[in-house]
Amino acid sequence: MPKVRPRLIVALCTLSLPLALICLCVNGEANAQRSAIDTYAITNARIVTVSGPVVERGTVVVRNGLIAAAGANVSAPPDARVIDGAGMTVYPGLIDSYTNLALPEPAAGPSPAGGGPGAFLLQQAQARPSPGGPNSTQPVGLQPEVMVEDSIRSTGNDIESSRNIGITTALSAPRSGIWMGQSALINLSGQTPQQMIVRSPVAMHVSFTPLRGSYPGSLMGVFAQLRQMMLDAQRYRDSIQIYERNPRGIRRPETDRSLAALVPVIEGRMPVIMLANSEREISRALDLAAEFKLRLIVAGGREADRVADRLAKQNVPVLLSLNLPRRTTAAMPEADPEPMRTLRDRVAAQQTAAKLVKAGVRFAFQSGSLANITDLMGNANRTIENGLTPADAVRAFTIWPAEIFGVANQLGSIEAGKIANLTVTRGDLFDRNSRVTHVFIDGRPVDLRPTTPAPGAGERPSGRGGLSGTWTLNVNLGQGDRGATLTLQQEGDRVTGSIAGVLGSGEISNASVSASDEVRFTASLNIEGQTKEATFTGTVSANEIRGTVAVVGLAPGSFTATRVRPN
Amino acid sequence: MKKFLLLFVVLVAGSAVHAQPNETLIKNATVLTVTRGTLTNTDVLIRNGKIAGVGKNLTASANAQVIDATGKFVMPGIIDAHSHSMLDTINEGTLAVTSMVRTEDVLNPTDVDLYRGLAGGVTTLNLLHGSANPIGGLNSVVKIKYGRPASEFLFPGAMPGIKFALGENVKRSSSPNTPGVTRRYPNTRMGVEEVIRDAFTRARDYKRTWDEYRAASAKDKNLIPPRRDLQLEPLVEILEGRRYVHAHCYIASEILMLINLADEFGFKIKTFQHVLEGYKVAKEIAAHGAGASIFADSWGYKIEAYDAIPYNAAIMTRAGVVVSMNSDSDERARRLNIEAAKAMHWGDLTEEQALKLITLNPAIQLGIQERVGSIEVGKDADLAIWNAHPFSVYSRVDTTFVDGAVYFDRAQDLARRPELAKERATLEQAEPNKPPARGAQSPNTPRRRPTTRTDDEIDELEERP
Amino acid sequence: MKILITILLICVPAFAQQIGNPTTQQGVIPARGVFAIRNARIVTVSGADIENGTVVIRDGKIEAVGTTVNVPAGAQSIDGRGLSVYPGMIDAGTNMGLVEVPQGANGTVDTSEVGELNPNAKAITAVNPHSAHIAVTRVEGITNTLTAPTGGLISGQAALINLLGTAPKEMAVVPQFALVINYPRVGFGGGGFGGFQAPPNLAETLSNNERQVEQIRKMLRDAEAYGRTLDAYEKDKTLPRPDRNVVLEPLVPYVRGEQPVIFRADREAEIRGALKFAEEMKLKPIILGGNDAWKVASLLKEKNVPVILTGVFSLPSREDDAYDILYENPAKLQQAGVRFAISTGDAGAEVRNLAQYAGMAAAFGLSKADAVKSVTLYPAQIMNVADRLGSIEPGKMANLVVTDGDLLEIRTRIRYLFIDGRPVVLTSRHTELNDAFKNRK
Known part of the structure; x- marks a missing residue:
């Protein structure tokens, strides 16, 4: 049963839905008119329409949430609130084509205590999402039926930070899993989640991240399980069809929400967005898509230019991350030189966008979990310095994502009848000295606040500040304490890090933190001159982790880690 | 910045197989055929990725690459x-x-x-x-x-x-x-x-x-x-x-x-x-x-x-x-x-x-x-030229062919080392490689699999892609 | 057991029945005596090769070497025509005899003590003379190993042993040769997990390492003070009598620079750190590992610090390293005039492949003669036993290998083996199992 959303009027009408539905829309319309003023005109501005030529001096009229008119010869209606746009440029609202915006933090602890107005709402907003679909046949991580739409919240610092730099719309994708679930395209303003949604579901999401401790626990297993579930979905669909044709004499097929959710995917009706950055990850995504005739969209795409021919041939668009790799470590004489591949990749990543244009691969920009969203335009600028035309850079933030997500009739350009999402800047969007002066979402101006980087900017605010930081690790394997330094980075529920000390140095793997604050990771330790795998399992409380260490061939040991410095 | 682009292309091409000749003639080697014994002073002709001839005094077309393997040994890959x-x-x-x-x-x-x-x-x-x-x-x-x-x-x-x-x-x-x-x-x-x-x-x-x-x-x-x-x-x-x-x-x-x-x-x-x-x-x-x-x-x-x-x-x-x-x-x-x-x-x-x-x-x-698996006419030209009998501890590979194309060549490898050093110097001057800078983590270099001697030591290990 | 002995008796090479005792596995040391290997090519290592020469062994020592040597009356004679005599090979970086089965049998592992600082742990105490590894190793021409503990920061003391004997004391050439210190690592050496890169949080690692070095420093200073206190008391008994300390006491000769200290260090920063630390503490350092030693060659040469290379067969430490970077390490050190030896670095089972490590170095630039030296005379010199081991010279211990070809070539066979002047039967657990099963129908 489709839910009716006020902002979907145009789309719904064009789909010529039954009259009854249109009646319901009118009700929604009433809700949207709570604001006293809903007609605006930005005059004397430069207008980057994207769909047509740039209007050097013109007016954009916004009424009733939509763009009413735009052009050089348009004049402000008498009832409009007029913004003098002299010296300003109006762009279509920018679209961030891959985010987790509006989704609650997965591992958030209890809300901070404290009364005051809104505390109840705040608590609701931060309530922990249910980990998986109810009555699912599949374990968490393999539940394609999970929908972002069901768990988004309309408030949050991240939303505001994104709006501040001119982003009006974002694809909100599920955070984790193999079959991660289905995304929603949302406008970054609304009283309720329902008001924010532009389109849902947009796509099925897949990442090649193994589950922890259960099948599939390896990259190989991930592919096997993706295949098996798609085969199962085919059979599920066929079984139901056969059964519905004539149920007599056929044992009733069990319903299965997970497999049902995959049917539009295997039939090519719903696109699949796969997270893939390296050349080989993208190749694997392309192979899988070809095998099952999926409508693939690649997200990440750092090395997409190296597979550009295949992407173009299979008509696969890319949601290209602007989280451009940079060197983050200081120069030290003791350090090994960085691998050439790393050096080359950093340089090459800035050139990917231009190469994709040249190869005819469609793409849209995304922020790619940038630690600091304010770096987004600067990074876009780097792709321009490396050959992307500024016009294409604007397209990659506007009409191209709108086309990729099938909403080009609603978003992505400044044309009459489209949703009035506008980003207004003083100075060129990609100019380092430019400033976002106004943002309109659904025809309404959004309050812009100066960005104040929170302490520990880049960390997602989780209840305990996450695991990120530098920890002093003491390991006892029955031979006295051995010290090491443990560095952890937590990003969402993704934990990475490294260990260094007399026990050896290297990255940790299979790291995780559960909702009940259980931390797990494995590391290769140098024990008695041999490299051995150690599995750490512990419980984190504030700045301490305590637990046990299991090493193959040794009696179980214990460890404590104390945070000496947050990151 | 274009400079980097160029350099990158050149080096990628350099490490891969580029413009391989259709024909290669390895002259005057000791050939360990495996199936037909050890042949001394013998030529091996490679054509279109296959072994086209094994014998004495073979001839190749004018544009074939000719390798003098006198004193050297050829064995199957x-x-x-x-x-x-x-x-x-x-x-x-x-x-x-x-x-x-x-x-x-x-x-x-x-x-x-x-x-x-x-x-x-x-x-x-x-x-x-x-x-x-x-x-x-x-x-x-x-x-x-x-x-x-x-x-x-x-x-x-x-x-x-x-x-x-x-x-x-x-x-x-x-x-x-x-x-x-x-x-x-x-x-x-x-x-x-x-x-x-x-x-x-x-x-x-x-x-x-x-x-x-x-x-x-x-x-x-x-x-x-x-x-x-x-x-x-x-x-x-x-x-x-x-x-x-x-x-x-x-x-x-x-x-x-x-x-x-x-x-x-x-x-x-x-x-x-x-x-x-x-x-x-x-x-x-x-x-x-x-x-x-x-x-x-x-x-x-x-x-x-x-x-x-x-x-x-x-x-x-x-x-x-x-x-x-x-x-x-x-x-x-x-x-x-x-x-x-x-x-x-x-x-x-x-x-x-x-x-x-x-x-x-x-x-x-x-x-x-x-x-x-052997050096015979018609088989894939997967072979290596060794500077001494491969069963000698003093031997070393000079050139390795796969499907007739050179995938390793010691002389080329040695010659490329100064170029790589130059490329590194250039890359280190590139803006994203300058330390330190705020921003994203470096791209994950694929984690090393432990390259230990048996399955056993890698048994438990799983890595992220 | 009876069957085994029977098989043994049947299968022992003919010469062994003439000389030596066929039952080495049962723990009896073959008797010393007078032996002459005649008409052989003698690779003395210390001097020129001698064609058609004779080596006379008497009571454990080499008595004479040359072309005009008289064979003493009563000497057991070996016809060496077509054969070559080499000094026995020495591997200066093993845990030989300290570990039998490393995985899944912790009871057989005696390499690492509890805690970080164990200068009083002595390898010679725990060497198992009856380990199957010992015979398996010696029958391939390796007569000596340095056997070292591995754990913690100060692992303990390494022993130089003959690979023959029924008791550690009988095997010992130098029972307490060197103190072994694991210099804190800044990253992995060759091949292993994480081998491509130094840790991303290098600053943390370094400060952590500094704390560990401080731990070592403190203990060495304590030992120095302890030594002085003891000396003072010996001279002047009116001073308060110092309590004896079993942990500090063995450190005294090392902190006084009388005996060498082995630093395990592979990476450039580790090697430099170890050299600096040794200089500060006035120690006599030896580097064990040394994958990056070629990068530090001039400093090693300047300080006259030798290196025991264990990484010839390791994968290069870093992704961009040339494929032959560790194969070439010995040749580069040789060119730079750094003293070095080649070792397997193996716990025990694969020490027998030492010759191939040296051979690989020779395939990549080291001369064949230097390759032989790198597993004979050079390690003997590094371990200050060149007066007893490492070459064929009168007066030296008769640790000799008689081969039918180039010592380092894998196809070469060992025909006779003498350790400490005793003719060793060329059997091992492996030859016994071979004999037991090779004719199973």
């Missing part, structure tokens, strides 16, 4: 029948039967150890799943076309295979008990047998179910088809003789167990891998028709390896077993020539027998003996 190179992940260890997983899905063609293998004269690898479970994943046979996309590595026509494993790894002998976590079945060699028996019993039923469905659905279109089961399909292929079993094992009893079980279900074990106690049951292995792919002399690293002896190759060869010598390690893969020579030192194999351990015999074990 080494085939390593047990490798985990270029795999982003090696074990799916969560289940006891993981025949649905495929190594082909996780190939990393940029693994630099591949190049190091080429520099040791290796051209073909049998990439196997790890030994975490009685029935592991599907293998991939690849030619080392370093610099090319993964899809070009796959050896056309190689028999599909699968990894089985027996013994300590499968029992999780080294895994500590974790409180609250149930140990994975099996825990004994008894249980290992039952896991495999159960899997093949299910596979047999699965095949019957599909056969019955196919027969019935011809008449009745309203039948719901059986579920396709990716776990059981490879096992059906084994039962039908369409997939080779490569079974990791150590001790005599477990080897005999698997032979009996295979006989019971009517399939063959193509190779026993490691098979350290193969010498104790050589005649049974030979009678089953299985091959053996072994270490030259590794022993004693765990209890089930304590009876390993370096005479294993000789005893099994004399019993009629097709034996190969493998690396199971990116390090050891670089010196399989010496590993093979050890079978002359311990056990008195002839030079030809010892050469076969790393050429024709592994080719037979992988079903690619019509294509590679």
